[in-house]
Amino acid sequence: MTQSGDGAVLDGATPQAGYVESAGAEGRTILIADDDRSIRTVLTQALGRAGYEVRTTGHAATLWTWVADGAGDLVITDVVMPDENGLDLIPRIKKIRPDLRIIVMSAQNTLLTAVKATERGAFEYLPKPFDLTELVNVVRRALSMPHGPAAPSVAGLAEDEDALPLIGRSSAMQEIYRTLARLMTTDLTVMITGESGTGKELVARALHDYGKRRAGPFVAVNMAAIPRDLIESELFGHEKGAFTGATTRGVGRFEQADGGTLFLDEIGDMPPEAQTRLLRVLQENEYTTVGGRLAVRANVRIVAATHRDLTQHIRQGLFREDLYYRLNVVPIRLPPLRERAGDIPELARHFLAQVTEEGLPRKSLDGAAMDRLKRHRWPGNVRELENLVRRLAALYSQETIGLDVIEAELATAPSALASGGGTPGEGLSALVERHLREHFAAHPDGLPAAGLHDRVLREVERPLIGLSLEATRGNQIRAAQLLGLNRNTLRKKIRELDIQVVRGVR
Template identity: 40%
Template sequence: MRHILVADDEKNMRWALKKALFNDGYVIDEAENGAVALNKFESSIYDLIILDIKMPEVNGIDVLKTIREKDKDIPVIVITAYGEIDTAIQAIKLGAVDYIQKPFDINELKLTIGKALEITNLKEEVKFLREELNGKEFDIIGESSKLKDVLNIVKKVAPTDATVLLLGESGTGKELIAKAIHNLSKRKDGPYIKVNCGALPENLLESELFGYEKGAFTGALSRKPGRFERANGGTIFLDEIGEISPSIQVKMLRILQEKEFERLGGIEILKADVRVIAATNKNLENMVKEGAFREDLFYRLNVVPIQLPPLRERVEDIPILIDYFLDKYSKNLRLEKFKIDKSAMKFLMEYSWPGNIRELENLVERMLILNHGSVIKKEDLPLGSNKMIKDVDKIVLPPNGISIDELEKNLIEQALERTGYNQTKAAKLLGLTRHTLIYRMEKYGIKERRDSD
């Protein structure tokens, strides 16, 4: 439903326009002069403005100038008196999309409104398509079973409006999954707004999320819509949600429960028709136990949790990702691709990738710049202080030999300690089945210290 602001000092004109346009399904707001028009523009969001040029207090030209300073895209149609063609031309130069002269036929105005809104829709569609085309280089790449499991959940949850919580280490592709959910949803034609909650200080994050009114704090010279307001009808992606403060957690809970919020310094209750996707690399359940994160907010966010696997658990995707990044950067940098021999590829597939896909992408780009056109061997990998080699080849046979049984027992104990004695997770770390792990625990007399599963 489109919202239109009609600004005209003639009461009968406003009434006639409101009645005629209301019957066509538009929601009409009125302003009796230029000052009121600017106040309403500051406090609400409109799809189109109909603006009379001659109004008391602030004339239409000055109103148009102020609107264009703050919003370059909203379509404005000006109404001029007969014979004021020079004023109409001035308005067009200032950014009005069209003008209409009094007296006018209401059907003519309706056609003008329809054309202006259609042009706006086309601009938004072109912008969306450009963003989509630019985003093609960030497609979700891989054929591993774990990635397919994630994508299957994405396909099921995307058409709904359910809140999604993306969990996983840094660099695992949480932002890509969030965008995929939006693109597959019924909100795909609406806005997609991203917020990195960990990148902004608390006071700035609060004003960015919820917006503020003029005078809400020092430096608030005009009303500013927040990210939730801008995301209306679409999706908001809250990255690093575990970083938000307790005070912002309270406001976030209200949005998720009541679908409403207020701008800083404001009293107007605004509705939030927004789908929320959140992401974190932290353990929110532990944060709840420690009192660092609200339990009720956690359950509101955790409606559909999606755990993204680290790259070390998607080993079969590593060659596919390398080829993808090679294609991407060889085109961008106009460099000849390198080739990777078997020893180097084996090594890359055995590496633990603590930085996940982001680390792999950076490595490929660096290798391309330094070794384009070459054949990459294990010793050619630009690994800085042999960090990767130490990570993979960290077990060194001592001069006096070693007991394999003692080594295996030690590794099993380390895996159990790391996973809090969760046998399923410990088995995965060791590349064993849970049954095999239990057998070897019994073999080496390793006792369970707590319930495993």
């Protein structure tokens, strides 16, 4: 056990000139700055075994002195240190030694940290806790790669962590953050895959908002929401008289997104004719409007997304293989929420804060309720969690939500209803089935009276609408939004079900 010049206890190291070195065959020196002594110890041992010399410090000022004196072939720095933020040190280092590679470590595992590290000139960003083998491999790669021009800087990044489009500190999300950070200064085409509700559009927006095209427009178009015979006109625009009803020139999404990002959601639903035209855009970087003759230069970054298995679509002849490879230059797979259950508490708190800003009552979840959320399967993913949080804020009067409320809500979730339960509590579907069995059993000599379907719907709708109105203090506009109904439809049902609306009462 030996001690570095700034008090770090390091195993198997020899102190020399105020720092610790681990002699190695390569003779390359790694400078490490981290205020956690155990981190410095572990890194010294791992890099020493790999053949590198190592200097460690717990202060940014010492690191700066070493760099300014010309020491070191590579820097590994933490973000939070007692005297200076490691990210703020990077531009100063790059100014005097632009070829010095810098690896950033951080326990502040957010998208903003990864993006800032890359934007300021870091070679790589590694979230804590990190894999030692991966870190050593990154060091080797950094020292072996030829030095090229610095990546272009993208100024004006948002500083508000709470405003980040992506939430989560799981290892799966960390890999996505690192990928997004690497793509920030490129125009590479990206394919985002994942189940419905995982946040594919949020990732596309992050690519745009933190990329070099952020000053341009972000235009999203859902292939599944456009009639198949109108998709080409919607994307590429049309000339006057190009088809029946084209009385004026139509501006397409490519033109609207000029200079920015075009997000093609549910790309697997694009018809074959439009696929062919899109392939030409990706190959030639130009397109023609429907009915047009002159080629138009395409100045957009394309990000596509789908929840479908496009390889299966290719085998079935529904999707062009050549288009798939043009779109899938950089694949990003979003994990379902069940694969990153550790992110659920942070996501839930984020959504609770969000609905409070929108005017709903402030709520929190106790420990048991939060643990129950982490055990749920979440077939609707992040979108399902967000909707649940909104219901909790709107429908319940207690400030702290407990396990009983969560059990009741999850029991009536679509996944629970489809399975007749699926949670420790009895699902609504199972309750209805049991009630109907009792109803039929009460008529041993024949079937119940006609009109049973309408009677059951009425029994479910009346308390649902009544409780929604109670939760929104009789505000029919908010109640309609909560229920997902048109306001006029809600008014009609209130009359039909003879529901008394009392304003201002919860």
